[in-house]
Amino acid sequence: MWSGSKYQRDWLIRWLTGKEPLLYAKGYRWDLSQTSDTHITVTDNQAEAITNYFEKNLIDTRVTVGAFNLNKVTKKDIKDGAFIFKEHACIGCHTIKENGQLVGGPQSTDLADSGNRYNQDWLFRFGINPQDFTPHSGEFLADATEPQLRSVIGYLMTLGVKDFTYDEPWKSQEFSTANVERGTVLYKEYCSQCHGATGKGDGPAASGLSPKPAVHANMPFEKIPMEYLYNVIYYGGRSVGKSPSMPYWGLTIGQQGVADVIAYLKVTFTGGPPIASDAAGSESSGVCPQPRNTKRASGKFRKMTNPLEASQANINAGKKLFHETAMPLACKQCHGEKGDGNGPMGTALNPHPRNFTCDETMKDISDGQMYWIIKNGSPGTGMMAFSGLPDNQIWQLIQYIRTLSQ
Numbered sequence: 515m516w517s518g519s520k521y522q523r524d525w526l527i528r529w530l531t532g533k534e535p536l537l538y539a540k541g542y543r544w545d546l547s548q549t550s551d552t553h554i555t556v557t558d559n560q561a562e563a564i565t566n567y568f569e570k571n572l573i574d575t576r577v578t579v580g581a582f583n584l585n586k587v588t589k590k591d592i593k594d595g596a597f598i599f600k601e602h603a604c605i606g607c608h609t610i611k612e613n614g615q616l617v618g619g620p621q622s623t624d625l626a627d628s629g630n631r632y633n634q635d636w637l638f639r640f641g642i643n644p645q646d647f648t649p650h651s652g653e654f655l656a657d658a659t660e661p662q663l664r665s666v667i668g669y670l671m672t673l674g675v676k677d678f679t680y681d682e683p684w685k686s687q688e689f690s691t692a693n694v695e696r697g698t699v700l701y702k703e704y705c706s707q708c709h710g711a712t713g714k715g716d717g718p719a720a721s722g723l724s725p726k727p728a729v730h731a732n733m734p735f736e737k738i739p740m741e742y743l744y745n746v747i748y749y750g751g752r753s754v755g756k757s758p759s760m761p762y763w764g765l766t767i768g769q770q771g772v773a774d775v776i777a778y779l780k781v782t783f784t785g786g787p788p789i790a791s792d793a794a795g796s797e798s799s800g801v802c803p804q805p806r807n808t809k810r811a812s813g814k815f816r817k818m819t820n821p822l823e824a825s826q827a828n829i830n831a832g833k834k835l836f837h838e839t840a841m842p843l844a845c846k847q848c849h850g851e852k853g854d855g856n857g858p859m860g861t862a863l864n865p866h867p868r869n870f871t872c873d874e875t876m877k878d879i880s881d882g883q884m885y886w887i888i889k890n891g892s893p894g895t896g897m898m899a900f901s902g903l904p905d906n907q908i909w910q911l912i913q914y915i916r917t918l919s920q
């Protein structure tokens with residue numbers, strides 16, 4: 515139908531020569547339950563000829579070539595796109611692969627390999643109004659915003675693709691030409707009403723906010739991973755599991771503005787004093803016992819126990835997550851290299867991050883309580899929700915945390 519615009523050439527040739535699996539798990543009648551049927555195949559030469567014919571004569575004039583730039587797809591887009599795919603019911607009729615397994619309704623086209631099949635501009639045009647193409651699909655995207663649509667199309671274009679190269683906006687042109695003076699003006703205009711003129715978190719709007727705006731004066735911005743910093747400023751607090759009171763600035767000040775304000779933050783704020791030392795005067799460990807006003811999980815959660823065995827492999831996996839891989843931000847950035855709450859961002863937060871090295875405080879916190887806080891965050895504090903972490907990784911983290919206070 516629109517094959518000259520719709521498909522990647524290599525895929526089309528593979529398809530026509532019978533080298534691709536069927537698109538519909540149940541055959542080609544979506545309104546019937548029937549077993550799958552094979553599709554007619556042709557020789558390599560014939561497939562080439564048919565593809566050439568399609569590319570010349572079956573061009574979809576609604577499609578704008580270059581409308582979707584694959585080089586601009588970020589990891590964040592993929593995370594959002596995957597969420598939208600489920601949230602907007604796409605998974606109800608289209609299958610995808612998760613952990614090597616096909617999941618979703620087998621009612622329409624399988625999309626597990628869509629990144630190797632479609633042309634991105636066609637897919638984007640389809641997403642703008644699926645009803646222009648085919649009834650019964652994608653009406654569920656009608657209320658998506660353009661950024662949401664772009665993330666779901668970006669997501670589909672990565673499915674099945676090995677080693678997709680993601681865009682890293684903080685390496686873009688705008689960042690190499692970032693300007694501190696422009697950043698200073700932006701900070702005064704857009705950030706100081708909450709974060710305060712000197713970054714102490716005491717702007718006029720701060721009094722009504724819970725959690726309080728971060729104390730930038732105590733944050734060593736040079737040490738904070740750029741991916742995190744970019745996302746929290748460009749897409750707002752919610753995008754990293756933090757408070758939605760931290761607004762999303764990308765649409766207001768643009769990529770250049772975000773680059774400029776980050777340049778300002780980096781030269782202006784280099785960190786605060788370490789969190790007050792313990793009674794023994796050891797500089798590197800946080801207060802112990804630590805004041806703690808954390809909300810209690812319900813009994814159902816508090817009583818949960820760690821289902822994983824306390825093996826070295828699980829503890830090591832938890833250690834890696836804690837120090838390196840947990841997204842949106844590794845735990846050590848706040849809880850510290852040693853788990854004492856003295857991470858680079860720890861001093862900027864009030865209340866301070868939990869001191870996991872303090873047995874007196876930790877002995878009263880059950881595994882289930884920790885599980886609940888890691889999953890949902892601690893409301894009104896800097897402890898964000900790690901809602902994207904699979905359960906087994908949360909339990910591995912808890913096993914590692916338990917080793918810190920022994």
Ligand code: HEC
Pocket residue numbers: 544599602603604605606607608621622623637640648649650651652653654655666
């Ligand atoms: C109620 C079932 C249903 C839901 C929900 C649904 N689709 Fe579809 N989708 C279909 C049907 C039926 C078609 C038509 C297939 C055809 O014409 O071959 C289709 C076609 C498509 C196609 C074109 C496939 C092709 O190769 O022609 C894409 C891409 C697509 N849908 C994406 C989506 C996305 C993204 C969502 C979520 C916003 C979604 N669909 C939700 C049933 C659904």
Ligand code: HEC
Pocket residue numbers: 700701704705706707708709719723725726727728743746747751756757758759760761763775895896897
């Ligand atoms: C309406 C109030 C408000 C404005 C305006 C605001 N912020 Fe924030 N910001 C917050 C709040 C509240 C938090 C704490 C969020 C949390 O801990 O959940 C925060 C946190 C942050 C953080 C730290 C995130 C972390 O992990 O602790 C950074 C960085 C930041 N803001 C940068 C900025 C910049 C740059 C601007 C201006 C372009 C800005 N903010 C404007 C309210 C605001």
Ligand code: HEC
Pocket residue numbers: 806807808809835836840843844845846847848849859863865866867868879883884887888892895896897898900911
């Ligand atoms: C942006 C800073 C930050 C990051 C990153 C962070 N935490 Fe926290 N965490 C905090 C703060 C602040 C508290 C204290 C919250 C409170 O007082 O309720 C806390 C508290 C906790 C608690 C104690 C809950 C309780 O009931 O006392 C656990 C467990 C925890 N964090 C685990 C983690 C794990 C695991 C990670 C990484 C996956 C992580 N945190 C990443 C800031 C952070």
